[in-house]
Amino acid sequence: MNLTTQKRLAASILKVGLNRVWIDPEQIDEVSRAITRENVNQLINDGVIKAKPKKGISSFRSKKIAEQKKKGKRKGRGSIKGAKNARSPKKQVWMTTIRALRKDLKQMREDEEINATTYRKLYKMAKGGAFKSKSYMKTYARDHDLIK
Template structure:
């Protein structure tokens, strides 16, 4: 029996796709006799026609990948997209470095390890990019007898 019309009407009434319409196999004769919208509505009410539930997207794979990434997997060179400067911009690196240097300089000044003029000199040097890390700056200060 051809039930395309009934399926189409039911899909329209239930506001789902045609493929999600389920017709009770034991009541096919009854369904085939329903040719109006009202007839199909009555069958829906009786339970002869139903809408199948939506199929979801399983999150199993994404959870598994997230778990692996947490362990440090899947981070090889083949997974890297974008240039070095795109993944961590130069400006961000500079800001991190200069903030650390300036914080260290202030601590050294407050703890009286260096005087104001030395502080100012090292501050300007740091701004000019003379030191790439705190340890380099401290080594420079030690080598040039700037520490008290």
């Protein structure tokens, strides 16, 4: 039995798409006799024609992934997008390094491991980018007999 007209009318009345119109399979004969909008509306009121519920999108998988990322998973080489400097800009790396070096220099000066002249020399070298880490700077100072 062709119920396309009834389905179209029902969809229009229920304000849903054609795929969401449900017709009771036991009362198809009754539905096929409904040819006017009023007849279809009556069938909707009787519960012969209904709108199927909306299908939602499950967020289970996205929640699971978010939970794993929170734990530090899914961060391997294959997940990395963007260049090295896009993920941690050069300036940010420089700021982190230089702040650590300067903090360490101040501490060494306060603890009197180095004098003011040596402090100034190492400070200038650090600013010039001579040391890439605190350990490099300390090694340099030890090798050149700058630490007391």
